[in-house]
Amino acid sequence: MSRSSRAVVTLPKTAKRGEVFSIRAIVQHEMESGFRHTEQGVRVPRDIIREFVCTYNGKEVFKADLHPGVGSNPLFIFYTKADQSGTLEFKWTGDNDYLTIVKQAITVL
Amino acid sequence: MRLLGQCALLGLLLTSTPFLQADSRVSAYALMSPTNQAMQNDMSLNPAMFWIMDGEALWIDRNNPSSKACGDCHSDVKQSMKGVSATFPKRVQGKLLNLEGQINQCRTTRQQSPAFAYESKPLLALSTLIAYQSKGLPITASKDSAIDADFQKGKTLYFQRMGQLNLSCAQCHDDRAGLKLAGSVIPQAHPTGYPIYRLEWQNVGSLQRRLRNCMSGVRAEQYPYGSVDLAQIELYLMRRANGMRIESPAIRP
Amino acid sequence: MNQRRVFITSLTALTLSPWQSTSATPSDAMQAMKAIVGNRPVNTGRIYFELPPLVENGNLVAIKFSVQSPMTQNDYVKALHIIAEANPLPNVVSCYFTPLSGKAEASTRIRLADSQKVWALAQMSDGSFWRTSVDTVVTLSACTEMI
Numbered sequence: 001m002s003r004s005s006r007a008v009v010t011l012p013k014t015a016k017r018g019e020v021f022s023i024r025a026i027v028q029h030e031m032e033s034g035f036r037h038t039e040q041g042v043r044v045p046r047d048i049i050r051e052f053v054c055t056y057n058g059k060e061v062f063k064a065d066l067h068p069g070v071g072s073n074p075l076f077i078f079y080t081k082a083d084q085s086g087t088l089e090f091k092w093t094g095d096n097d098y099l100t101i102v103k104q105a106i107t108v109l
Numbered sequence: 110m111r112l113l114g115q116c117a118l119l120g121l122l123l124t125s126t127p128f129l130q131a132d133s134r135v136s137a138y139a140l141m142s143p144t145n146q147a148m149q150n151d152m153s154l155n156p157a158m159f160w161i162m163d164g165e166a167l168w169i170d171r172n173n174p175s176s177k178a179c180g181d182c183h184s185d186v187k188q189s190m191k192g193v194s195a196t197f198p199k200r201v202q203g204k205l206l207n208l209e210g211q212i213n214q215c216r217t218t219r220q221q222s223p224a225f226a227y228e229s230k231p232l233l234a235l236s237t238l239i240a241y242q243s244k245g246l247p248i249t250a251s252k253d254s255a256i257d258a259d260f261q262k263g264k265t266l267y268f269q270r271m272g273q274l275n276l277s278c279a280q281c282h283d284d285r286a287g288l289k290l291a292g293s294v295i296p297q298a299h300p301t302g303y304p305i306y307r308l309e310w311q312n313v314g315s316l317q318r319r320l321r322n323c324m325s326g327v328r329a330e331q332y333p334y335g336s337v338d339l340a341q342i343e344l345y346l347m348r349r350a351n352g353m354r355i356e357s358p359a360i361r362p
Numbered sequence: 363m364n365q366r367r368v369f370i371t372s373l374t375a376l377t378l379s380p381w382q383s384t385s386a387t388p389s390d391a392m393q394a395m396k397a398i399v400g401n402r403p404v405n406t407g408r409i410y411f412e413l414p415p416l417v418e419n420g421n422l423v424a425i426k427f428s429v430q431s432p433m434t435q436n437d438y439v440k441a442l443h444i445i446a447e448a449n450p451l452p453n454v455v456s457c458y459f460t461p462l463s464g465k466a467e468a469s470t471r472i473r474l475a476d477s478q479k480v481w482a483l484a485q486m487s488d489g490s491f492w493r494t495s496v497d498t499v500v501t502l503s504a505c506t507e508m509i
Contacts, residue, residue: 006162010153020464028159030311033473035450061462064470069446069454071422071471072311073156078457081433081464142414144424156422292501293418308419309502362418 002099005029009090014107015082023054023062026075027092027100033068049074049094057086066094082108134353137296137361145308149360157237157306157358160230160313164238167231174221179235182219190242192249195355198259198344199251205259205340208236209315227334233313237304240357247354248301250347259337263345266338272329278342293362299350300343302359313358316343385475386452391445394452395483398443399491404483408492409442411482420474420500427482428467429492433459439466441485448478474500 010024027049034046046068054062061080080088085108092100138146148154168186171178183189198207206214212235213224225232267278281290282298289295303316310318317339321331332338386394395404412426429439438461444454454473459466466484474480477500483493 006159008153008158024153026153026156026158028156033450056462059462060458060460062460062468063458064468065456065458067451067453067455069444069449069451069473071473073159075154075469075471076457077426077469079463079465079467081462083462142416142418144414145418148422148424308421311421 002097004098004100007090007092007100007102009088009102009104011088011104011106013105014109017082017108019082020079021082022077022079023088024075024077025052025054025090025102026073027052028073029092029094029098031066031068031070031072031074035068047095047098049092049098051091051093052076053091054078054080055089055091056080057084061088082106084108134299134350135297136299136301136353136356138302138356138359140294140296141360141362145360145362149302149356155306155358155360157304157313157360160234160237160304160306160358161241163230163234164236167234168238175219177220179215186238187242190239192243192246194236194240194243194357195246195249196251198256198340198347200253200256205256205337205344207317207340207343208239209317210335210340212236212239228314228318233304233315236315237313237358240304240355243355244357245354247352248347248350250344250351256344259341260344260348262338263341263343266342267345272324272327274327276327278323298346299353300346301350301353302356302361304357305359305361307361309362316346385448385450386446388447388479391447391452391479391481394445395443395481395493398483398485402489402491404491404493406492407494409482409484409494411480411494411496413480413496413498415496415498417474417498417500419502420476422471423474423498423500424469424471425480426467426469427457428465429484431466431486433461433463433466435461436487438463438487439484440487442466442468443481443483443485444472445481445483446472446474446478447480448476449473450475454480474498476500 005028007025007027012021015021029049031049032044032047036044038044048068049066052064052066053060062078064076066074085106088104088106090102152158168179194208197211198205201211201214209227209232212232216222217224270277278298281295286295286297300316304313306313317334320339320342324331408429410428414423417423427442431437431439439459441456441458443456445452446454455470457468477498479495479497481493481495483491485491
């Protein structure tokens with residue numbers, strides 16, 4: 001049983017073959033760095049997203065390794081080349097069994 | 110620390126008019142970097158979007174003893190809540206309530222559930238969702254004469270020195286707005302963007318949280334969340350900012 | 363006398379932000395880069411790295427980086443690493459591209475604990491490395507919360 005949260009991806013619904021278009025992917029996650037302390041001086045344990053992967057019809061187009069230095073509610077804006085119609089899949093994995101997957105279809109003309 | 114002490118000792122004259130001139134009022138948005146402004150304007154970059162989504166889910170949630178969701182009485186939030194946050198705080202059944210207070214009143218009386226704690230996820234989600242429906246609209250603070258006494262009390266609190274640093278809100282936000290405090294420009298302190306996603310907090314927070322920050326900043330004992338004093342200060346700030354555009358949910362550093 | 367000194371030191375410690383309890387140094391950043399690069403030479407330049415020179419709050423700093431490249435199977439940018447000299451940990455984020463990326467460009471938002479130099483290190487498909495850096499001043503908002 002994994003934890004998950006909201007994710008919003010923004011990309012065009014259609015693209016011309018060969019066109020390079022931008023994708024925005026933002027996910028709701030506090031990215032608890034592990035360097036903060038409570039009022040009592042107890043360290044708040046690290047709880048972050050570790051990896052973000054975007055695949056396009058199963059092939060990787062972008063990947064990121066996240067460390068505690070990435071800000072809360074991590075946002076990535078990146079690019080991909082329109083190839084075939086199909087599905088883009090966005091996957092975030094992290095500490096304490098965190099897993100969020102979002103899929104979006106694209107039509108390539 | 111010493112600079113603040115010197116400012117306090119200087120004791121400059123307070124402005125003679127109770128409000129800033131209408132045309133000289135400026136939101137703290139203007140003080141932000143272009144990147145942070147873009148983060149606020151573009152909802153696909155603004156982290157507060159997640160609180161709005163949480164609010165949308167809560168709006169239709171019937172999981173409470175009354176089995177009634179907000180939407181069962183108020184139907185579509187976009188219609189029913191348009192312009193609503195612009196009018197708070199106001200008198201509701203004889204009591205001065207801010208938006209959070211009104212949400213909790215519905216929660217306790219009509220949903221027969223315990224009130225949400227201030228700064229809890231559900232209360233922030235609902236207040237962000239509702240405030241978002243007033244984005245772009247002008248503040249239309251309640252002119253109800255029955256709360257004029259509350260307004261006067263709020264004004265008194267705004268001009269009253271407090272804390273170990275012995276400073277009033279007015280001394281920074283009226284007299285010294287535009288000058289610097291520890292590297293940051295002092296804003297005029299208008300409540301146009303609340304609830305805000307404050308980068309400092311890495312979280313969405315209410316106006317009361319921000320007011321309490323200011324109080325701890327001058328080393329004053331903070332008024333409790335939901336107190337009438339904070340509601341009165343909110344009322345003063347809203348009338349002072351009457352007509353300014355709402356930016357909720359805003360980004361602030 | 364000693365008691366007073368201890369008291370003043372602990373007062374100062376209380377006012378320091380949690381970030382400053384552990385901090386990387388420029389040599390930690392160099393070590394982090396060496397772990398990626400090994401003994402291979404690193405060229406300077408080629409990376410467009412955008413980071414504001416003055417940051418209002420270090421909790422969420424927007425950055426953008428790109429490397430001009432044909433992004434073909436034979437010639438593409440494999441990875442771009444962001445390494446900070448004065449964060450508690452030097453490695454901040456690593457982005458990996460493929461020829462399908464179309465462009466070796468990305469934007470994200472990172473945390474900066476203090477004013478510092480931030481490095482961008484690019485790894486190319488031919489095994490070569492490039493790097494550049496930006497210096498930034500990080501301020502904090504006034505009237506911060508009582509923790």
